[in-house]
Amino acid sequence: MEKTDDQNCQDRHEEDNPKSSPFDFVIKQFQGKKCAPEESKEQPSAIKRFFKSFDSGNSEGKDRKEIEETEINNAGAEDQSEKQDLSVEDGLSHLTSEAETPSGEQRFNQFMEKLGKKPNSKNLDLNNCALSAADITELASLLPFLPELEEISLSWNGCVGGTLKALTVHLHHVNLLKVLRLNNCRLTAEDVISLGEAFEIVSQLEELDLSWNSNIGGKLSLLTKKLQEGCKLKCLKITDCNLTAKDGESLAELLNVTPNLEVLDLSINKNIACSMKVIAQDLKNVPGLKELNLHMCGLKQDCLQGLDTALQHLAELRKLDISCNREIGGGFKASTAHLASLKNLEVLDLHQCCVTEEDMTVLSQVIPLLSSLQELNLSSNKNVGLSSDPLLGRLRFLPKLRSITISNCGLGEESLSSLAEAALHLPELEILDLSWNKCVGGNLKLLLGALKLATEIQVFRLSSCNLVAEDLALLTSLRQDGHLARLQKLDLSYNNNISDEGWAVFCQGLGAFKELSELDVSLRPLSCRDCGPWFRELLAALTQLPALAELGMQRWALSESQRKQMEGFNQDNKRNIRFDC
Template sequence: MEETDDIKSCQDKHKENTPKSSPFDFVIKQFQGKRSSSGKRKEQPSAIKEFFRGFDFGKSEGKDRREIEKTEINNSGDDDQSEKQDLSAEDEPPRLVSEEESPSGKERFNQFMEKLGKKPNTKNLDLNNCALSAADVIELASLLPFLPELEEISLSWNGCVGGTLKSLTVQLHHVNLLKVLRLNNCRLTAEDVTSLGEAFEVVPQLEELDLSWNSSVGGKLSLLTKKLQKGCKLKLLKITDCNLMAKDGESLAEILNAIPNLEVLDLSINKHIGSSMKVIAQDLKNVPGLKELNLHMCGLKQDSLQGLDTALQHLAELRKLDISGNKEIGGGFKDATVHLASLKNLEVLDLHQCCVTEEDMTVLSQVIPLLSSLQKLNLSSNKNVGVSSYPLLGRLRFLPKLKSVAISNCGLGEESFSSLAEAALHLPELEILDLSWNKCVGGNLKLLWEALKLATEIQVLRLSSCNLVAEDLALLTLLMQDGHLARLRKLDLSYNNNVSDEGWAVFCQGLAVFKELSELDISLRPSSCRDCGMWFSELLAALTKLPALAELGMQRWVLSESQRKRLENFNEDNKRNIRFDC
């Protein structure tokens, strides 16, 4: 009874702290709470002791008091032991995952590709434009040991690759079957170029290397080339727009004898390398199997063109020669075409924007018709092509394999256009014809009537800014209605502001017969705008009958609110891309 009274007294004493529960409930809850929280376990025994010491057990017998204290100590000891075990468990390092439980290399690779939204492919790793982070590159490097069959790696258009490439190259020995490495626009650094050069020793099967659009490569190409091993299997080397300097050209020339299997060399858009082109040309004899040489906008001059022509005698396998965009070579062809005519396998010749002179045209008129395998010829943006008294265009009839002829912005006159029309009668395989920016075509398209009837393979016809009139559009429509131009896929009629509304109406009424058409452009010049009210309905009706049409350009045509809405709805309903001004 006394003990009960003491407890009751104590209960009253602590009533403020436990308004709705008994003191023992409070103790138990506190005790249980402490045990469930590992962060406060060290305080549990002392807190419990202090709480029980607040009660007056003095009136109880000594034995009872000792038993209570003994029980308390035992309980505390048990709790301390439990706590030690819990804390010991916390201090232990995490249990190592067994090999059976850890994800395999293949699973990790699949997870990595899934994270980037790509399908896993253990032979072709295509991560172009995937917004890779530096951490992604490092993770990818750790996965290479699990991809022994890998043959292609494409990391182009991922800026974060720059500065982290070494983490990848040190693992390339695991993928010694690698044949293709593409690193376009990766912001490569000098260190990256060095580490890449060091990796050449461990990827002996490498055949294609593309470093284009990495400006920091300029001035540092020797860090790469000096590591190339003699007898390297490299077949393709692209270093487009890398800010290459003259010394880079010299470094490249020095290692051409180490890569005898080279088939494609692209140095385009490196305007400072032209001064070393004579040196490069001298060593091109070491790559006799070269099939493609791209030197677009390389700052070539007349003397470098002459050196290049000398090298052509060693390049009998050449299929493509692009020396376009080198304005300073104009006037140099008269002394640099001795060996050009010997390229019997040449299929592509690109001379656009080379400022060829009338004297050049004299030579080219004699040489180009001798290139019996020629399939693509681009003479665009050379004004003297159209005014030359030497009939180069008329002599294209001797090139029956021609598939693409680009004579855009060549200042054609009616005489030269007529010569082209006659030559086109002998080009049965013609697929692409670009006559844009030649004003004489307008009103004279009828000269091409017979040629276009025979051009059963033609797929692309570009007549932008040709001063076309309604009669010309009616001619095209009539050809289609008669079953010609059946394979036409792309038709460019833009910037022909002289076509009347009646002409556009007739064209739109017959547009539905262009069944294979996928792209059409009827936009006006940027400086003008017109209402398309009277033929808009005809256009929209025709579009519904052209399932292949994916793109339609009609910019600068003024649309009413209802017309714009109808086009927007058509775009949405038919998944088309009609470009018009809002």
């Protein structure tokens, strides 16, 4: 019988898709699972045993329990295989994760880049970076990756206060640390304690700067009592920290365990004077001290006497600053026995000390004996100019002098002449400040010879000296004759008596001062004056001064067009020209 079309279609369908047997689901189950290579060989025997269990002639010859155990064992092997595969995948994933995780160096670079700083593995400078508590914590976590770090500067970051312990507990990772600066960080008592504990770890520390942290006052012992004998500290700065008399006693104890100390700065701690005698007594324990700053410490005459006694042990002293201690005036007569012995002293600052005529008599005998002196500041001591003792004339015996600052010293024509004569013997003079000495006006010619020989002079300050047009003409002619070639800073401010003609002559010759970087021609406060016809000469001169970066023109009235010209010059040349009228 011939097959119908429907039957033919059915036969073709069965050839292409043979009927599934009852056991096809078992085969597919085995084929679908992952297995190790050695397990794949066992699969056919398991299947055969499974098939034999359905064979009618041998159905009772095989123990069903054995079949079930075999299936369970095979299933266990397959599960173990899957676990191994997952373990391998996890391992690869872990390696990939490690490859993607940034290294310690990369994290440090990213941290510094976030703060706008260049990475430096030896010097960590984060001054004034608006650091947060989170930044301090992150920084602490990076210390293990900075074994070569030698300097940490976190100054002017107020949020450091109260978080310092997060950093100090990791300082053992940077055992080469030599410098730690924490100026104006709002440090707390807890921070001071943390620092003390850190001293037991950072044994190489040489410089510690805690200035402008007012909360340290009364708590300094929390730090100093942790210092070990033979500490390597060379520089300690505690400026304006509201130190008390008790802190002064702690400092005295510190001097006993820091034999290498070279710099001690206690400036602007007005209450430290109460314990100055104790401190002075222990200065003998730091014979290598090179710099002692006691600016504005409330010192009195008896403090000066104790300090002078200590000077006999400080032969290496290079800088002594006892300025702005007004109550020591009158105490120099009995307190300079050992000052003259400081043959290595380079800087002596006595400004605003209310020195008396008797003090001037003593200082006139002592200061010329300081053969290494390079900088002398006697400003705001009116008796310097009024005294009959010729201190200024005796400066000729100090040929290494580079800086003389005698602003507001009540100089007269006679004392100015003495200075001019002495300056002929000062070939290395770089800075001369005569500001606020009215006698200079009209008498600048007395300094003519000295200014011709002062080939090294770089800073000349003549603020509020009653200068006249003749004085400015003298300066201009000096430069045109080849003198004052290295002048960089010239202060002519607060000289309201100079005529327009005088300013015009000065501006016409101003272009010759090629090295000039700062010039101030501002008028006195509460005054205002028209810029006059010399503005054009000034503008022309500015184009000839490539080094000029600062120009003060305050209280000079500028027209709208003049103001626009100055603003344009400011913008185009990237300079700072200050005017406000």
